[in-house]
Amino acid sequence: MPEPPDRPAPIRLAPLWTRAFHTFNLLVLLVMASSGLQIYNANPVFGGRGGATVPESLTLGGWLAGGRDSHFGFMGLYALNLGLWIVLLLVQRRRRLAKGGDLITIKGSGNSGKRRLASHRVVYSLMLVLLAFSLITGLAMFKPAQFWWLSGLFAFGEAFGVSAWQTLRVCHFATIPAIALLLIAHVLLSWRIGGLRLLRSMLA
Amino acid sequence: MSRHLDPRHLISRRRLLGFGLSGGSSLLLGGCALNGFSEKVGEASEPLNQRLEALLQGRGPVPEFRPDQVDPAALLVNSFNGIPRLNPASYRLRVEGLVSRPLQLDLAALAALPQHSVIMRHVCVEGWAAIVAWSGVRLADVLTLAGISPLGGYIEIDSADQYFESWDLA
Incomplete structure (x- = not known):
C-alpha cells in the first residue's frame, strides 16, 4: 500500500509587526503615489503646463486640491510607519541590512544562495533609503522657506542649467519608478529565497 | 511569534x-x-x-536669491476669472474686519508707505516655482496702519479676479 503523500509543513507566519508594516506601507504608498500623480498633472514635471499628463485612472483625488488632501493627509502616517520600522530594524534586526561585505559576496562568492541573500539585503536596504529620500525631497518641497538648506542641496543641477526646484521635482517624482523597480526585485528575490511559502507567510 | x-x-x-x-x-x-x-x-x-x-x-526670514537667478519666464500667470483691468485712478485697497481703523488706500497712499523689495522663490500649489523679484508695500505695515486686533487669526484676501485666499497670521 503506497504511503500517503507528505502533507506540506505548516507555514510559519512572519511576525505580526512585519506583516502590519508591509500591509500598511503598501497601502499608504499606493495613496502617496496616486495622489502624487494627481498633483503632477496640475503642472507636469516634464513639459510643464501643456506637458503630458498621467492617465486619470492612476490618480487619486479628482483634482489638484483632492490630490493634495490625500498626499498631505497620509504623509505623516507614511513617515511615522517608515520611521518606526527603520528604528525597529536598527535595534532588533540589524542583520537584515546590507553591509560592506555584501558587495564582495555578490561579486565573488561561488555560493549562489549566499549571493542571493546578499543582493536581497542590498535591495532591501536601498528600498529604505529610497523611501526616506522620498520623504526628504517631499519635505524640501513642502516647506522650502523653513527647510531652505534642504531645498538648497538640490542646486547642483544649476551647473547644467536646471533650476534647483526642477531638480527637486524630478528627484521627488523619480522615487515612484525607482521604488516600483526595487519592489519588483524585492518580491522576485523573496520568491527565489522562500518561494510561495514565504510570500504566503507575509500575506496570509 | x-x-x-x-x-x-x-x-x-x-x-x-x-x-x-x-x-x-x-x-x-x-x-x-x-x-x-x-x-x-x-x-x-x-x-x-x-x-x-x-x-x-x-x-x-525666507531665503533670498541673487538678481541673476530671477527667471521671469518661469512665473506662470494663473488668473481665476481672466486678467482684470484695473483703473489706477479708482483703485482702492480696502482693509476691514477686526481692525481699529478700516482703510481705503489709493495708489498714492500705498506709494507713501515704506517700499521694500525682495527676491524670493514663489512656489505654486501646482508644483512649479519661480524665483521672482517682488517690490512694494509690506502687508504687515498695512495691517499695522489699520490697527489689526490681536483677536484676528487669519486674513482673507479678495483679489480683483474674484479669487480669494486666507492666510494664517501666526
Whole structure:
C-alpha cells in the first residue's frame, strides 16, 4: 500500500509587526503615489503646463486640491510607519541590512544562495533609503522657506542649467519608478529565497 | 511569534489575498470614486497639519536669491476669472474686519508707505516655482496702519479676479 503523500509543513507566519508594516506601507504608498500623480498633472514635471499628463485612472483625488488632501493627509502616517520600522530594524534586526561585505559576496562568492541573500539585503536596504529620500525631497518641497538648506542641496543641477526646484521635482517624482523597480526585485528575490511559502507567510 | 497555519485554510487565505489585491488595485484604478475620500482625509488631517505648520512658521526670514537667478519666464500667470483691468485712478485697497481703523488706500497712499523689495522663490500649489523679484508695500505695515486686533487669526484676501485666499497670521 503506497504511503500517503507528505502533507506540506505548516507555514510559519512572519511576525505580526512585519506583516502590519508591509500591509500598511503598501497601502499608504499606493495613496502617496496616486495622489502624487494627481498633483503632477496640475503642472507636469516634464513639459510643464501643456506637458503630458498621467492617465486619470492612476490618480487619486479628482483634482489638484483632492490630490493634495490625500498626499498631505497620509504623509505623516507614511513617515511615522517608515520611521518606526527603520528604528525597529536598527535595534532588533540589524542583520537584515546590507553591509560592506555584501558587495564582495555578490561579486565573488561561488555560493549562489549566499549571493542571493546578499543582493536581497542590498535591495532591501536601498528600498529604505529610497523611501526616506522620498520623504526628504517631499519635505524640501513642502516647506522650502523653513527647510531652505534642504531645498538648497538640490542646486547642483544649476551647473547644467536646471533650476534647483526642477531638480527637486524630478528627484521627488523619480522615487515612484525607482521604488516600483526595487519592489519588483524585492518580491522576485523573496520568491527565489522562500518561494510561495514565504510570500504566503507575509500575506496570509 | 510562532502561529502555525492549518494547510486546510490555505485556499481561503489565498482568496483573501485575492480580495486584498483587487481592493488595492481598485484604490489605484477607482480614483474617481474616491474623490470624496480625499476630501475626508484632508478634513481629518488638516488640524494636525496646521499645528505642525504653526510650529515651523516664523523661524527666520525666507531665503533670498541673487538678481541673476530671477527667471521671469518661469512665473506662470494663473488668473481665476481672466486678467482684470484695473483703473489706477479708482483703485482702492480696502482693509476691514477686526481692525481699529478700516482703510481705503489709493495708489498714492500705498506709494507713501515704506517700499521694500525682495527676491524670493514663489512656489505654486501646482508644483512649479519661480524665483521672482517682488517690490512694494509690506502687508504687515498695512495691517499695522489699520490697527489689526490681536483677536484676528487669519486674513482673507479678495483679489480683483474674484479669487480669494486666507492666510494664517501666526
